[in-house]
Amino acid sequence: MEFNFINPRKNALAYLVKILSGCLILWYGLRAAGIEEPYWAMISLIIVTEPDMTVAKANFRARLINTISGCVVSCIALVIFGPTFLAMLVALTAAVVVAMLLQNYPSNWRLGPATVVILLSAAFTGNGLGQELHLAFMRVGEVIVGSTVALLQTVIYIWLVKRKERQDERPSTS
Numbered sequence: 001m002e003f004n005f006i007n008p009r010k011n012a013l014a015y016l017v018k019i020l021s022g023c024l025i026l027w028y029g030l031r032a033a034g035i036e037e038p039y040w041a042m043i044s045l046i047i048v049t050e051p052d053m054t055v056a057k058a059n060f061r062a063r064l065i066n067t068i069s070g071c072v073v074s075c076i077a078l079v080i081f082g083p084t085f086l087a088m089l090v091a092l093t094a095a096v097v098v099a100m101l102l103q104n105y106p107s108n109w110r111l112g113p114a115t116v117v118i119l120l121s122a123a124f125t126g127n128g129l130g131q132e133l134h135l136a137f138m139r140v141g142e143v144i145v146g147s148t149v150a151l152l153q154t155v156i157y158i159w160l161v162k163r164k165e166r167q168d169e170r171p172s173t174s
Helices: 012-032 039-048 053-081 085-101 111-123 129-169
Strands: none
Touching: 012 039, 012 129, 039 053, 039 129, 053 085, 053 111, 053 129, 085 111, 111 129
């Protein structure tokens, strides 16, 4: 019996190792730093992780731009409207408009509006504007940390691959 439909893609092992090791680093590192549930950092790591530096940089840039724009729009909506469904709809509209009007906005623009929904839905359970704004800034910090870990892992991965290639090119002296 053959399982031809089960065929791992190129770099599958690299993705797996980078995502698992990155999640361990973020989970234990950020929990030690006082962040109880570093889910946003882990999600950002997964989104940014790539074996190719050019793609990883583009993912990093897009994740940062989308998260920061979604956070800014959410914070403005929170200050003006408070933590309401109306605020979420207004902020969601603004995030989509920003993404559609700005030249060279990252192609995965949907992360901005998704950030709005996540932040404002979390604000519905908050205890005041200060706590809600603090939550928003903590999420941006987690995104930056998670994305940075993914980028650093790509740098290390590329260095290891090049090192291995250099070793393979050396003639054996047996």
